[in-house]
């Protein structure tokens with residue numbers, strides 16, 4: 001159940017990262033595109049009598065292209081990481097791309113039909129091919145919306161050229177070029193998503209290495225490096241405050257016998273079962289159970305005085321004796337010796353000296369007969 005939930009969270013995390021990446025790419029690719037439509041229409045106005053013959057239509061087209069170019073710049077990507085907000089922003093961008101494409105497709109068609117705009121025909125046909133190519137290469141993040149934009153730009157002129165009375169050779173070359181543009185779109189769409197997959201794989205590997213460098217392989221508890229770093233951080237914090245911090249160092253008793261009698265594999269299961277008990281019992285805010293190495297473990301207990309930590313340790317020791325940590329060996333019990341120390345800013349000038357105090361208490365517990373808790377102060381429970 002938890003596994004499925006974690007997978008679901010991970011899956012949503014991957015989808016959100018991909019979406020955020022797509023927003024970022026779309027933003028960068030959208031910035032200048034609108035200017036070329038404005039320039040294209042300017043060409044028509046300069047080299048044909050469009051403005052004098054069709055003043056209102058010319059002005060309307062100019063206003064549409066300028067507004068679309070401004071909208072590209074004005075619609076900034078959302079700060080929110082809500083997938084619905086990001087998707088809505090992307091949909092708006094695609095609407096701008098498709099409206100620009102549709103208007104350009106209509107303008108090209110108009111120049112092909114109207115004798116007044118005849119001087120601009122070649123330029124606009126070349127422009128249509130250029131814009132379609134640019135869309136296929138630049139906006140390859142989404143295949144179908146991109147294909148629709150290509151078709152809106154290109155199809156009206158191509159369809160017209162296939163009509164009787166038009167130049168079939170031009171129609172043929174436009175069609176062949178359209179096939180090339182679609183092939184390029186397929187390739188660059190695949191490349192874009194392959195690149196995202198590759199980046200995601202690299203990110204997951206980096207996270208796995210990072211996790212491995214922080215956790216102990218067998219027990220999945222924090223390893224010694226992480227524990228000592230956290231101990232140092234909490235110790236430095238406690239030096240400046242009056243909040244107590246205590247430390248348990250725990251060693252399994254006669255663990256070698258378990259290995260010798262039941263085998264190393266059962267020994268391993270024993271260690272991970274024991275770690276599970278540590279995780280369950282020491283799960284409070286800021287509490288950190290860790291494996292220091294071999295069959296030695298430690299727990300950091302912020303906010304605990306030595307007697308309070310010793311009481312927690314004693315409860316753990318007694319509770320552990322009742323737990324079958326190896327399911328295949330229900331009668332097998334493990335016992336532990338525990339050393340407890342409370343941080344003392346005057347004596348513990350480093351985390352090492354703090355650990356050494358807890359270690360000394362642990363060795364006293366071993367010497368006094370094992371299966372017990374000893375405090376560094378020498379006090380008894």
Ligand SMILES: Nc1nc2c(ncn2[C@@H]2O[C@H](COP(=O)(O)OP(=O)(O)OP(=O)(O)O)[C@@H](O)[C@H]2O)c(=O)[nH]1
Pocket residue numbers: 218251252253254255256257259263264265266267268271293294295366370
């Ligand atoms: N199965 C297994 N055994 C381990 C692992 N790490 C250390 N050990 C074993 O832990 C045992 C530790 O033995 P000792 O240091 O003699 O300690 P002990 O038998 O627990 O005796 P006391 O600590 O004195 O009570 C050795 O047999 C190690 O091989 C591990 O990851 N897996």
